[in-house]
Amino acid sequence: MNSTLDLAYLFEHAPCGLVTAQTDGTILRANATFCGWLGYSLDEIVDKRKIQELFTIGGRFFHHTHWAPLLQLQGSVSEVQIDIKAKNGSVLPMLINGSRHQQGEIRFDQLAFFLATERKNYERELITARKSVEESLASLRTTQEKLQESRDMLGIALRSARMGVWSQNLIADQIWWSPELQQLIGHSDNEYWESSQAFYQIIHPDDRSQFIAEIEKAIESKSDYNVQFRIRHKNDSWLTMETRGHATYTDEDQALSIVGIIMDISDRKAAEEQLNALNQQLSIADRRKDEFLATLGHELRNPLAPICNVLEIMRAKETDDTFMHWSRDMIERHVSQLTHLVDDLLEASRISQGRLSLRTEPINIDDAVQNAVESVQDLMKSSEHNLTVNKPQHPIIIDADATRITQIIVNLLTNAGKYTPKGGDILLNVFKQENQAIVSVKDTGIGIPAEQLTNVFNMFSQLTPALDKAQGGLGIGLSLVHGLVKLHGGNIVALSDGENQGSEFIVSLPIVTNPQEALPKGERAEDGQKDPNIANHLRILIIEDNVDAAESLSFLLEFNGHTTRVAYDGASGLSAAEEFRPNVVLLDIGLPDLNGYQVAGKIRETSWGKDIFLIAATGWGQDKDKALAQGAGFDRHLVKPIDYSELTALLSIAVLTTAND
Amino acid sequence: MWRYLTPSFKQRFKVVLFDLVGSGRSDLSAYDFKKYASLQGYAEDLIEIIDAVSDQPVIFIGHSVSATIGLLASVTAPDKFRCQIMIGPSPCYINDGEYIGGFTRDDIEELCDTIDSNYLGWSSTMAPAIMGSPEKPELGEELTNSFCRTDPEIAKHFARVTFLSDHRDALVLSHTPTLILQCSDDFIAPCTVGQYMKRAMPKAEICIIDNVGHCPHLSAPDASTQAIENYLKNY
Structure with a gap:
């Protein structure tokens, strides 16, 4: 090999593309490596193409904006990265070094091209990596911002x-x-x-x-x-x-x-304490209200007792004087109404104080219905109402206080009668539904507005419109009914389609599944009342500090054939008893000197007092009082003011016990 | 960028040079992607600059896309311009019917893709270039500052806004006396574009400089200065 060949060979097959170009880019010479990479023959490019025309568009821009000015200004460019398009359209990334030369008048550029595919790939990877790092950073930043934001929010929430x-x-x-x-x-x-x-x-x-x-x-x-x-x-x-x-x-x-x-929680605590204090005040006020109502009822009832007694006497003394008849009947009616009101008030307040107890036993609800219907006959008649009663085909036995059940039905019927204009229809349905006895009272009366339905059972909640009417009231009756139903473990609801659409009250009471002793007790109860005259000739001592009550009762008993004696305090009562030796002592508990329990105890201590039938008369009728009475040796117990029929029933028992002596 | 031209004019004129926001030594944080989504955003900046530096109409010299920005500003505020020198301008790079902008839409897409994928190439190949010319470091630095957008996102955005813009409608609206400096062989702004602009603008003259490339003020500074001097004699 001679040196000329060597140089030509080295040029043609150098490990880089070599190009000589005019300063405008026109290709003057290119080596085989360059032509081989691009797929062009020399003829296709020499004197025919400018070097930049082989670049991609991006490359051409770069050539225009960077390469050409730089080459012109500084005479050389190095490691310029430009993509070149091969003849077959594929793109070859190249690194280019170039320098400008002058030989005589001719200026030309010498360019060396290096394939930079690998480098390009690395760069691409680098770019991708950089991009992913940037994205991660951005996402980290976003996350941090969000975290900070939620921290701030949490801080605000915590602080507030x-x-x-x-x-x-x-x-x-x-x-x-x-x-x-x-x-x-x-x-x-x-x-x-x-x-x-x-x-x-x-x-x-x-x-x-x-x-x-x-x-x-x-x-x-x-x-x-x-x-x-x-x-x-x-x-x-x-x-x-x-x-x-x-x-x-x-x-x-x-x-x-x-x-x-x-x-x-300082504020909450303070509020709680305040609320507690208020609650306490409220419950004290409520208790005082109940106590006031109880006392009021009691105080109202005391004067009623002698009036009733006197009326009984007047009734017994037949007279032809029509004016006297009229007066007596009128007083009787009003006293009866007043007694009812006071009784309801007392009982409602007893219920709210938890003082009312029931004497429950299995009863046939039909009996209570019967009694109730009889009681309201007069009212229905005077109001010209049509009362329809649908009774059950088979007896329904409930475990209940018969008097109270009657009272419930009477109150509901009375209520219906009062709040239904003359000539209305009142329907009493009694039937069994699953294990409940249902008593429904439906009327064609003034009805109840929807907003009142829920509190119609509260005392003093009587509808305002009703107050305008003559029958206006305090709503004690319904409150009592509600209390009594609840005491029986039952339920009551009021239904109405609104004003003047009538009302319906539905009471449900639990049914007794095994009603065995219902009838015998009923029989015995009747025994006592069947013939009160058996108890006609008793010696009765009345110890009572209310002179009117004592004397009127004494008159009434004497009138019915008994022998009576009256004492107004414990000491004189005791000596009267010793002297009089009564069969029965009716003993007031609240006496000015000794109380009734002490008097009873002393009587029982004597030789003659062991078998005397002792009846306690208490004002409050509490279970506690009854227990005390029993403990002090009383045989029976009555609530003041004394109901005469109750007293005669007790006297008939007294007759039986004294008869046994 | 303008180092060859400024000395000739400095003696007789007050010369104000500025970098577009997002490029060179501008405050990159001021780059508002919304505002600069159109060249009009830069035109507003230009008007502000004119207001700040002069209370008289100015001679505006703009290269390439900056020439278009000057065009838009001269339409918005014609009173602020005595005349404008547009070096290598192009109101629209993409061919459109009879209009020859020099590029197909595909070309421009390819260009934008190149910029997108070649961030390293566009921004850092200049570094070796500078090193290759140790005797003139200040020159390399100048070029780097002028061309290299240090933020790739701005570079991409700017390239798209520039190369996809079409402001041919503005040509007829600019009554400012205009000199178009057209290079005889400019790949970016071919002669067809210069001719089109001259025809469309009411008060435009064209001067073709014998130059290959897009930057006659760099590669043919004497011819460029001469052309401008000649033109300014009348203004």
Whole structure:
């Protein structure tokens, strides 16, 4: 090989593309490597193509904006990266070094091309990697921003709820307070809470041990803790706090830390206390109201008793004087109405005070219905109502106080009668539904507005429109019915389609599944009342400090054939008893000197007093009174003012016991 | 960029040079992607600059896309322009019917893709170029600052806004006396574009400089200066 050949060979097959071009880019020479890479023959490019025409568009821009000016200005470019389009359209990434030369008048550029596919790939990877890093950074930034945002939100929420977060590192015994908590308690420096001991120092001494104990308990039992405690604010005031949270543990169950929230419940606590105080005041007021009503009823009832007694006497003394007849009937009607009202009031207040007890036994509801219907006959007649009664085909036995059930039905029928304009239709349905006895009273009356339906059973809730009418009332009747039904374990609802659409009251009472002793008791009850005249000739001592009540009762008993004696206090009662040796003593409990229990005890202590039939008369009718009466040796017990028919029923029992002597 | 031209004019004129926002030594943080989604955004900046530096109408010299920005500003605020020199301008790079912008839409898409994927190529190939010319470091630095957009997102955005813009409608609206400096062989702004602009603009003259390339103020500074001097004699 000679050196000329060597040089030509080296040029043609150099490991890079070599091109000589005019300064405008026109290709003057290109080596085989260059032509081989691009797929052109020399003829196709020499003098025919400018070098930049082989570049991609991007490359041509770059050539125009960077390469050409640079080459012109500084005479060389190096490592310029440009993509070249091969003849077959494929794109070859190239690194180009170029330099400008001048030989005589001719200026030309020498260019060396290196394939940069690998480098390009690396760059691409680099770009991709960079892009992904940038994206990760952006996403991290977004996440951090969001985190900060939610932290801010949480902070706002915590601050406005007056809450903070705390934790205790149990290993290092370090306590951490969130900024919200620091703000809440007023300590921003950590001297008061860096260790648990420092923290405990600002907990109220009375609450400290409980606080520590609750936390320890939660750690041990792995449960949540919830403690209320007082903590000293920086300004030395006490805040009432509540903390809730739990402990965290290692895999080996070693407790690591305590975390939780602490909230300021001072306001809540104060409100609770205020509410409690109000509640207490309210319940005192309510109790006083009940007591007032009970006392009022009692005080109203006392004067009624002598009036009733006198009326009984007047009724017995037949007279032809029509004016006397009329007067007596009128007084009787009004006294009866007044007695009813007072009785209802007393009983309703007893129920609300929890003082009313039932004498329940299995009864046939039909009997109660019968009694009730009879009681309201007069009212129905005078109001010209049509009362239709649908009774059950088979007896329905309920465990109930017969008197009370009658009272319930009477009150409902009376109510219907009162609030239905003359000539209305009143329907009483009694039937069995599953294990309930249903008593429904339906009328064509003034109805109940929807908004009143729920509180129609509250005392004093009587509809205002009704107050305008002559029949207006306080709503004691329905309140009593409601109370009595509830006492029987039953339920009552009021239905109405609205004003002037009529009303329906539906009572449901539980049915007795095994009604065995119903009838015998009913028979016995009737026995006592069948013939009160058996008890006609008893010696009865009345010890009572109310002179009118005592004397009118005495008159009435004498009128019915008994022999009576009256005493107005315990001492004279005792001596009267010794002298008179009565069969029956009717003994008031509330006497001015000795009380009734003491008097009864003394009578029982005597030789002659063991078999006397002792009847206690108490004002309040409480179970407690009854028990006391029994303990003091009384045989029976009556509630004042004394109902004469009840008394005669008791006297018939007294006859039986004295007859046995 | 303008180092060959400024000395000739400095003596007689107050010369104000500025970088477009997003390029060179401008405040990159001022780059508002919404505002600069159209060249009009840069035109507003130009008017602000004119207001700041002069209370008289100015002679505006703009190269390439900056010439188009000057065109838009002269339409918006004709009173602020005595005349404008447009070096290698093109109101629209994409061929459209009879209009020859020099590129097909595909070409431009390819260009934009190149820019997108060749961030390293566009921004950092200049570094070796500078090193290749140790005797004139200041020149390389100048070019780097002028051409290299340090933020790739701005570079991509700017390329799209520039190469996809079409402001041919504005040509007829600019009554500012205009000199178009057209290179005889400019790949980016071919002669057809210069001719089109001269025809469309009411007060335009064209001067063709014998030059291959897009930057006659760099590669043919004497001819460029001469052409401008000649033109300014009348203004």
